Amino acid sequence: MPHYCKYFIAHCIDFRFQEAIKDHLAKNGLLGDCDIISIAGGVKDRDFILKQLDVSVSLHKSREAVLINHIDCGAYGGSGKFSSFEAERIFHAKELEKTKTRILEKYPSLKVKIMLAKIQQSGKVTFEEIKA
Numbered sequence: 265m266p267h268y269c270k271y272f273i274a275h276c277i278d279f280r281f282q283e284a285i286k287d288h289l290a291k292n293g294l295l296g297d298c299d300i301i302s303i304a305g306g307v308k309d310r311d312f313i314l315k316q317l318d319v320s321v322s323l324h325k326s327r328e329a330v331l332i333n334h335i336d337c338g339a340y341g342g343s344g345k346f347s348s349f350e351a352e353r354i355f356h357a358k359e360l361e362k363t364k365t366r367i368l369e370k371y372p373s374l375k376v377k378i379m380l381a382k383i384q385q386s387g388k389v390t391f392e393e394i395k396a
C-alpha cells in the first residue's frame with residue numbers, strides 16, 4: 265500500500281536538540297508527515313544526506329527538505345573552533361547552503377529550507393531560518 269509524506273528532515277544526532285527539534289516540527293505541522301534522519305554533523309556528510317533523500321523521495325514522494333545544523337556542533341569542532349558567534353553562524357549558513365545547492369542540482373523542484381539551531385545559556389533552543 266503506498267504511503268506518502270511531505271517532508272524530509274535532516275539534523276544532527278546531538279541529544280541537546282532532540283526535544284526542541286521535535287517540538288518545532290510538531291508546532292509547524294511537520295511531525296507525522298516527514299521522514300527524519302539524524303546524523304553527526306547535520307548536513308556535513310552531503311553524500312549520505314543525498315542517499316537518504318533519494319530513498320525518501322522515491323518511497324514516500326517527499327517534496328520539501330528541512331536541513332538543520334546547530335551551533336556548538338562537535339562534529340565541526342564545537343564553538344571553540346570559531347573566533348566569534350557570528351563567524352560560526354556564517355560557517356554553518358554556508359554549509360547548509362552547499363547542501364541545499366547539491367539537493368537542488370538533483371531535485372530542482374524540491375523545496376529546501378535551511379535552519380540553524382542555537383542553544384542559549386539557559387538550555388533553551390531557538391531556530392533561525394537561513395535566507396539567501
Ligand SMILES: [Zn+2]
Pocket residue numbers: 276277278304305306334336337338339
Ligand atoms: Zn552536532
